[in-house]
Amino acid sequence: MNYLKLVVTVPEETQEYVIAELMDMDFYGFEQVGNQLIAYVEKPRFNDSNRESIEQMIARLPGAKFVEFSEVAEQNWNESWEASIQPQTIGDFFVRPTWSEKEPNGEQILLEIDPKMSFGTGYHATTRLMLQQLSKIKCQGKRVLDAGTGTGILAIAACKLGASHAIGFDYDPWCEKNATENALINNVDSRLSIRLGGFETVEDEQPFDLILANINRNVILEFIDQMISLLDRDGKLCLSGLLRTDEDSVMQKLSEYPVTVTDKQTEDEWMLLQIEILK
Structure with a gap:
């Protein structure tokens, strides 16, 4: 193509x-x-x-x-990226491309990512916001959904934090292949399932303890109903891929549901919202 x-x-x-x-x-x-x-x-x-x-x-x-x-x-898009993508520390994670030999310190959690053409190397503010938020969330034993998984970096990070099972989906066949490869590289493939498609691929799944959606405002507004319906009553939904200027429209949409925003983080013009169901 x-x-x-x-x-x-x-x-x-x-x-x-x-x-x-x-x-x-x-x-x-x-x-x-x-x-x-x-x-x-x-x-x-x-x-x-x-x-x-x-x-x-x-x-x-x-x-x-x-x-x-x-x-x-x-x-092979890596050829033009390899010279510019370098290891970095984000929250509890040490993110490095597969061609780097730099090692994390003793306390950092290693994430090795071969980015190919997929979105999610840790270099974009929205991915950094998500990884920083994951560093604060207790993932041990949780069921996790990563909507629009890209490289699979967020689902892999959740597994590295102890999630019992994670599912990532993406419409792009290249992302499906890339995320599957990254799961193998990070030795979490037994707990991470990558699916080609959208929310229809998980509509029969049990509720998730944590849903991660690093996508964009339009997709979030279109599919917020599905995300909330897939969320366990005690679960957390983290939305990123949002500009600060998107806050009013997203908050207006969320007001239609029995949910509350329990955390908001920003970096530059980007924003992350953590949402929980009202008890």
């Missing part, structure tokens, strides 16, 4: 906003090099409406301009 490659010049402080908007148009595989932002989208998923939306967004952002928009063949 061929991809479209978008290259734009965007001030660094604005890039996370642009990434969020492009994710809503099915772009992924982002690279940030100084003021240059590179994004990829499968060619069949792009249309004239997307192009018009991007043109309008770039036009209203100070200092933003197009550099390149071209078609590229499928490739």
Whole structure:
């Protein structure tokens, strides 16, 4: 399958906003090099409406301009990422790419991730927020759902914290393969099931003790009903992939359900909400 490659010049402080908007148009595989932002989208998923939306967004952002928009063949995206992705500490976790030999200290929990094209390397603020939140949650013996699993990093982290069973799903076949490989790399494949599809893949499952959804506002608003229905009465639902400007619309939607926000964390313009069912 061929991809479209978008290259734009965007001030660094604005890039996370642009990434969020492009994710809503099915772009992924982002690279940030100084003021240059590179994004990829499968060619069949792009249309004239997307192009018009991007043109309008770039036009209203100070200092933003197009550099390149071209078609590229499928490739091993790791080759362009390996030089830039380095190990990092996030909460209780030491996250490193599979090609790094750097070791965690004695107290850190190792997460080895081969990112391929999947979203979830720990470098995006929304993933960091989730990993930091997981570091505060007692996962021992819990059943965990990771909606839109990407690389599988969050489900793997929950298993490393002692979750008895985790399920991650994603619509992207590449993510299904990548997350399955990462589960094997981290020796949690016996407790982690990766499924291709969406919430329909878990509709017959028992309630989950913890649901992780690092997706985006539109998907969260569309599927919040399913997430709450899948949540155990004593469970926790963590929502990320949200901009701070999304808070009002998300809170308005949550007001329709018997739930309460028990924690909120932010990083830059991004936000995480932890939700529990009212007793």
